[in-house]
Amino acid sequence: MPDSINLLIADDHALIREGLRKILSIEPQINVVGEVADGEQAVAFCRQNDVDILLLDINMPIMNGIEACRKIKEIKPQLGIIALTIHDQDDYLFELIKYGISGYVLKDVHPHQLIQTILGVARGESFIPPSLTTRVLAEFHRLTSGETEKKHHLLTEREIEVLKQVATGQSNKDIAKALYISEKTVKNHLTNIFQKIGVADRTQAALYAIKEKLVEI
CATH class of the missing domain: 3.40.50.2300 (Response regulator)
Structure with missing residues (x-):
């Protein structure tokens, strides 16, 4: 920041x-x-x-x-x-x-x-x-309920870890510290995550993770 x-x-x-x-x-x-x-x-x-x-x-x-x-x-x-x-x-x-x-x-x-x-x-x-x-979340589920493919299966284990951190509201700095990686690496993972699951930003990624029950709220 x-x-x-x-x-x-x-x-x-x-x-x-x-x-x-x-x-x-x-x-x-x-x-x-x-x-x-x-x-x-x-x-x-x-x-x-x-x-x-x-x-x-x-x-x-x-x-x-x-x-x-x-x-x-x-x-x-x-x-x-x-x-x-x-x-x-x-x-x-x-x-x-x-x-x-x-x-x-x-x-x-x-x-x-x-x-x-x-x-x-x-x-x-x-x-x-x-x-x-x-x-x-209900609206997001409605808009995506016709999808048969679970897109997060395309993610690596590390990308799923990063996505879970995003869904719990962690900043890039916090994620880097928690996963012992650099902030630049976090940004690279986020770019790949957004592309793979078809979202545009952190908010949409977090909603996706919650909808797919990768994290609990």
Whole structure:
């Protein structure tokens, strides 16, 4: 994780942006580098500036958060995006997971939890609220229930070990330490895992591992 996390706030309400900035100023590792009021501005800012984490509202004018997420991930796939929304709705979350979001946080979240989520995403972790996990897994199972091949049979023993670690929320650094390998090796394993099981990111890989009962939650 970088010593300083460059974070962009994207929300169409000025009062919320101001409140978020004050909350995040408590954490010395978080550096709020900008604030924007719509998805189009968020895309432009991320294209032109060094941003590590984007705190993204879903319902914004001109371009909503879902479309902004899709475009930003095309430009900077390594940028961590955390959706901050009042909507506890499956369809938002499923779309965002598909586009590679790293976290999904409801706006009634405690400030400490928000900060911890940002720090976790900066470490390469993912976060889905427990209240939504069961529904996400059910939808993931429905979408993949027609598959006859168990794709994780294509994985090596070491890749399965790495996948299990990802499913329990471990960062690349933690995985490397636990398995006595380098972080670069962990990244190489993840690239192979994603390709073999047909997923795009850590969140989808974790959901796959839980669905196939490689880990228990």
